[in-house]
Amino acid sequence: MSAALQTAEAPKILEVDGLTMRFGGLTAVDGVSFTARQGEITALIGPNGAGKTTVFNCITGFYRPSAGSLRLHRSGGVAELHRLKDHRIARAGVARTFQNIRLFPGMTALENLLVAQHVPLMASTGFGIAALLGLGAYRKAEKAAVERAIAWLRATGLLERADDPAGALPYGAQRRLEIARAMCTGPTLLCLDEPAAGLNPRESEELSRLLRDIRDGTAAEREAPTSVLLIEHDMGIVMGISDHVVVLDHGRKIAEGPPALVRNDRHVIAAYLGEEDAA
Amino acid sequence: MIARLVAAIRDAALATVVAFGLFVIMVGLRTEVSPSGALFLQQRWREIGLLCALVFVGRLIIALWEIRPHSLGQSPRRAAFTLKLAQIFAPALMAAALVLPFVPGVDRYWLDLGILVLTYVMLGWGLNIVVGLAGLLDLGYVAFYGIGAYSYALLAQYYGFSFWLGLPLAGILAAFWGVLLGFPVLRLRGDYLAIVTLAFGEIIRVVLLNWVSLTGGPNGIGGIPRPSFFGLPFNMSGEPDTFAGFFGLEPDPIHRVIFLYYLILALALLTNWVTIRIRRQPIGRAWEALREDEIACRALGINVTTTKLTAFALGAMFGGFAGAFFATRQGFISPESFTFIESAIILAIVVLGGMGSQIGVAVAAVVMIGGFELFRDLQEWRMLVFGAAMVVIMVLRPRGLVGSRTPSIALGERKAIGASHVSEGRG
Numbered sequence: 001m002s003a004a005l006q007t008a009e010a011p012k013i014l015e016v017d018g019l020t021m022r023f024g025g026l027t028a029v030d031g032v033s034f035t036a037r038q039g040e041i042t043a044l045i046g047p048n049g050a051g052k053t054t055v056f057n058c059i060t061g062f063y064r065p066s067a068g069s070l071r072l073h074r075s076g077g078v079a080e081l082h083r084l085k086d087h088r089i090a091r092a093g094v095a096r097t098f099q100n101i102r103l104f105p106g107m108t109a110l111e112n113l114l115v116a117q118h119v120p121l122m123a124s125t126g127f128g129i130a131a132l133l134g135l136g137a138y139r140k141a142e143k144a145a146v147e148r149a150i151a152w153l154r155a156t157g158l159l160e161r162a163d164d165p166a167g168a169l170p171y172g173a174q175r176r177l178e179i180a181r182a183m184c185t186g187p188t189l190l191c192l193d194e195p196a197a198g199l200n201p202r203e204s205e206e207l208s209r210l211l212r213d214i215r216d217g218t219a220a221e222r223e224a225p226t227s228v229l230l231i232e233h234d235m236g237i238v239m240g241i242s243d244h245v246v247v248l249d250h251g252r253k254i255a256e257g258p259p260a261l262v263r264n265d266r267h268v269i270a271a272y273l274g275e276e277d278a279a
Numbered sequence: 280m281i282a283r284l285v286a287a288i289r290d291a292a293l294a295t296v297v298a299f300g301l302f303v304i305m306v307g308l309r310t311e312v313s314p315s316g317a318l319f320l321q322q323r324w325r326e327i328g329l330l331c332a333l334v335f336v337g338r339l340i341i342a343l344w345e346i347r348p349h350s351l352g353q354s355p356r357r358a359a360f361t362l363k364l365a366q367i368f369a370p371a372l373m374a375a376a377l378v379l380p381f382v383p384g385v386d387r388y389w390l391d392l393g394i395l396v397l398t399y400v401m402l403g404w405g406l407n408i409v410v411g412l413a414g415l416l417d418l419g420y421v422a423f424y425g426i427g428a429y430s431y432a433l434l435a436q437y438y439g440f441s442f443w444l445g446l447p448l449a450g451i452l453a454a455f456w457g458v459l460l461g462f463p464v465l466r467l468r469g470d471y472l473a474i475v476t477l478a479f480g481e482i483i484r485v486v487l488l489n490w491v492s493l494t495g496g497p498n499g500i501g502g503i504p505r506p507s508f509f510g511l512p513f514n515m516s517g518e519p520d521t522f523a524g525f526f527g528l529e530p531d532p533i534h535r536v537i538f539l540y541y542l543i544l545a546l547a548l549l550t551n552w553v554t555i556r557i558r559r560q561p562i563g564r565a566w567e568a569l570r571e572d573e574i575a576c577r578a579l580g581i582n583v584t585t586t587k588l589t590a591f592a593l594g595a596m597f598g599g600f601a602g603a604f605f606a607t608r609q610g611f612i613s614p615e616s617f618t619f620i621e622s623a624i625i626l627a628i629v630v631l632g633g634m635g636s637q638i639g640v641a642v643a644a645v646v647m648i649g650g651f652e653l654f655r656d657l658q659e660w661r662m663l664v665f666g667a668a669m670v671v672i673m674v675l676r677p678r679g680l681v682g683s684r685t686p687s688i689a690l691g692e693r694k695a696i697g698a699s700h701v702s703e704g705r706g
Binding site for chain 1: 560561562564565567568571572574575576577578579580581582583684686687688689690691692693694696697699700701702
């Protein structure tokens with residue numbers, strides 16, 4: 001399998017080392033280490049309450065880890081995510097979606113995607129003065145931002161709904177729009193928290209295709225390949241698209257490897273089926 | 280049909296009981312002074328009966344016609360209709376404001392009322408940036424109004440600044456205080472933010488009241504210089520270096536009033552123009568996104584603190600401009616003018632108009648401040664009529680007069696977004 005071959009060679013993108021998160025006396029994540037590699041889809045799976053979302057919130061800066069380190073390897077160098085504030089992490093190149101969709105419901109789909117490009121757009125406004133007067137540099141930047149938004153609306157099949165409020169879109173479309181919004185920030189690593197939750201089989205199939213295209217950089221025009229980190233319960237999707245799977249249970253990593261290997265792992269089966277763990 | 284009638288009557292009866300419970304204490308008992316000078320309780324059963332009957336009839340009408348908040352003002356078609364109405368209404372209102380001083384029969388009283396209304400339109404638009412766009416509940420907006428007024432008054436008193444120099448400085452100082460307050464406060468959310476801003480408004484007033492050596496305390500500051508027509512003063516001498524003399528007009532005190540009217544109109548329109556432009560910019564979109572979902576904003580790399588601060592500072596700046604105008608118009612200011620009720624009125628204008636809607640806020644200011652004047656003849660019943668009017672508007676249009684939102688950008692036609700999708704913000 002080509003994916004397995006890549007695993008050995010592909011450079012690291014995210015290095016999680018000894019990540020621990022305690023809430024008072026409760027240790028939600030206990031010394032978890034794994035590596036996500038460039039150009040791969042890494043899946044984080046585990047039974048309910050295994051600590052997947054906590055790991056996610058640490059990576060995206062919504063929690064500050066109690067111990068351990070998180071390193072993002074980008075073209076410009078290494079960013080130590082565990083030291084950064086959440087909006088700085090997003091600027092460093094980590095985009096995320098939420099388990100319960102968090103769009104801006106009263107804004108149109110297009111506006112949602114423009115808010116995602118706030119940071120580069122703000123830089124072109126010259127403290128708001130140039131934009132207030134409608135000067136050229138800002139107009140050009142806005143045009144480019146709208147083009148990028150259109151490219152992603154097309155990639156997610158939402159172009160006809162561009163001027164509709166995000167809150168009025170059907171559920172599946174809202175999920176896709178949230179992914180498009182995350183991609184509009186131009187991330188190095190895209191983190192998805194249960195993107196297939198509540199989708200019907202056809203929509204799940206479309207989602208799998210979209211994620212593969214995002215990984216390969218073919219989802220929208222002029223977009224670079226983006227590594228994906230994903231939490232998912234739908235094993236069909238996980239086994240179908242991931243290149244690397246990390247399994248958590250009770251806050252600890254219990255297995256890691258290519259999907260075919262993880263699927264047959266004794267500990268994983270025990271954790272999911274609740275059998276007595278012999279080890 | 281009968282069942283519905285019975286249900287409606289039961290509903291109305293229940294409301295009447297609640298109203299009776301409230302009115303018995305608030306209206307039914309009144310302390311009066313007897314001729315001998317002693318106090319006694321007067322019972323007013325007739326008034327209670329009248330009020331309860333009113334509540335019964337009103338509630339019956341609401342129940343029978345099924346006037347329910349969720350059935351009104353929210354469908355896309357209705358939102359589009361409101362938008363179309365606003366599009367026709369806005370230029371009409373604008374034209375009326377422009378020609379008002381020259382309409383026959385408009386005397387000093389109407390112009391003064393116009394100036395008052397426009398001051399509140401400007402304050403409403405200023406607060407709309409903070410509350411309507413950024414979704415930050417600010418109950419102490421009057422503080423910035425006061426800071427603007429006192430900044431100009433003190434600069435004029437101690438350093439002899441003219442109005443045209445004092446106006447921008449007052450705005451800048453108010454914005455500066457907005458940032459200073461914002462830094463510690465903006466990490467708070469919703470109700471907590473509201474309470475702290477409320478306290479800030481009171482602190483400013485109390486400081487103005489007690490720092491007698493600087494502000495004159497309760498005596499206020501008088502003799503604030505009046506504005507000049509770009510260097511030409513308005514006075515009665517008729518000399519060539521006065522307004523009337525320069526333009527060869529008969530000296531008349533109405534000139535200054537007309538000038539003040541156009542001045543506040545220009546200031547209000549500046550506020551409006553800046554707000555409309557900024558809504559289509561990244562920072563304006565970030566404000567609205569912040570109102571919709573703060574956590575999502577952080578995940579997109581938006582610096583929430585600075586974004587909130589800019590909204591706060593800009594809102595405060597326009598409050599400061601309005602304050603400087605107030606000072607120069609009155610010629611005298613005291614802490615009396617900057618009490619909490621002012622903040623409440625400005626906030627009511629924004630909420631009644633529809634948070635985030637420019638035309639809605641303007642109409643609400645005209646209705647509220649103008650209505651206040653119209654009901655003057657009703658004396659002590661004025662507040663009751665006024666309160667009832669507000670309740671009716673809120674029942675019919677729970678999201679304000681214009682609750683829908685216009686997108687800041689569109690590929691095709693700009694469609695109004697119904698109020699049900701737009702969030703109010705939680706700080």
